[in-house]
Amino acid sequence: MSKEIFMKYSKIIVFDIDTALDMLDQENEGRLEYFERTTKSKAFKLLGDVLGGLNKEQVDVNMRAIMKLEFDKHITKELTNTVKTDFISKIESKINDFNLKYIQDYNLYILEGTTTYLKTLVPVTKVIKDFSKLQNGNEFENIEFTKMEELIDEMKSYHEFVAYKANSYKIIRVNPKHLRSDYKLSDLRNMKMNIVGVVIGETTINDIMFDAIMESDDQKIEGNLQIKNLEDQIDNINNDRKSEKYQNNIKLNNFDKNKKVEIIDVIIAGIK
Structure with a gap:
């Protein structure tokens, strides 16, 4: 049974979008379909806002600039925000199902x-x-x-x-x-x-x-192989305690x- 811990963040400090996407792939029909569905609506809305009211020549010029610069930036930002929201609502709220760890007040x-x-x-x-x-x-x-x-x-x-x-x-x-x-x-x-x-x-x-x-x-392997039994482990700990490095x-x-x-x-x- 899922452990419901879904709560809104007032501020996000760290976000790993690649891992989030990997997990959303398992919830959705796959990466490509997720991107297409997410970006298509964002792209059309953004193009309408930016290019609305311009004549054909202005649209052509602005389209080239947008596709190289601002369009990609806006879509990337919108996509990141969508992935973040989907991860919080679909994955984090079912944390046990995905074998994740929730750490609070550390x-x-x-x-x-x-x-x-x-x-x-x-x-x-x-x-x-x-x-x-x-x-x-x-x-x-x-x-x-x-x-x-x-x-x-x-x-x-x-x-x-x-x-x-x-x-x-x-x-x-x-x-x-x-x-x-x-x-x-x-x-x-x-x-x-x-x-x-x-x-x-x-x-x-x-x-x-x-x-x-x-x-x-x-x-490291050589060091591990040297510890063969419980007596060796106890001796190793005692030796460590005597060492200056351990004391420091x-x-x-x-x-x-x-x-x-x-x-x-x-x-x-x-x-x-």
């Missing part, structure tokens, strides 16, 4: 050492004239910070947050391209959003750190960085 955190943290930090480096004059500035002399954001974007499309409420937490992933109204990743920390997403698997906080991305898969991580927050938790890609998020 605080979002950006953890130091993640690509999300690095991406939000990069703009600050643009105002630093001489890194050598900073404390330990010699450590940065071989790093070209102007390329840092480009590097991060080439390595990853989605960036992680920890969503925390009481003693429960999940890892949330957001694609910056899905942000609306000129919001940035750093803005999400100040909001209590309602989030609908799809669970794509499980991971640990340690595995979303930038260092872990640089680690090869065979290193604990000081950052109370999250268990080795615990497997759900990782959720955000489809739509906003304020209701």
Whole structure:
């Protein structure tokens, strides 16, 4: 039975139109038919509004310009709004039928050492004239910070947050391209959003750190194969607790960085 949670958003912060369309395909007769039905009425109305009252020559000239520029922009905007509305009413209101996850009243955190943290930090480096004059500035002399954001974007499309409420937490992933109204990743920390997403698997906080991305898969597999039984697992945890790295991580927050938790890609998020 569907879980009815359909409520209007007062402000939408994140919207993944591609995933929304994939799900609407299952509700409708397919992508092409959905586009044709949605755009046809929008297109005729828009053309009538723009070209009404013009003579034939003016219509021909304006038609060419519209088809290249404004027409596409308006239709794209109208289509996006229609997809968003249809997703909220047809998919989000039947969230269990599509095996989606609804997250409410969680605080979002950006953890130091993640690509999300690095991406939000990069703009600050643009105002630093001489890194050598900073404390330990010699450590940065071989790093070209102007390329840092480009590097991060080439390595990853989605960036992680920890969503925390009481003693429960999940890892949330957001694609910056899905942000609306000129919001940035750093803005999400100040909001209590309602989030609908799809669970794509499980991971640990340690595995979303930038260092872990640089680690090869065979290193991870080798590490997992070395943990063969319960005694080995206990020994491994005890060794981790003794390590300086583990102690430093604990000081950052109370999250268990080795615990497997759900990782959720955000489809739509906003304020209701």
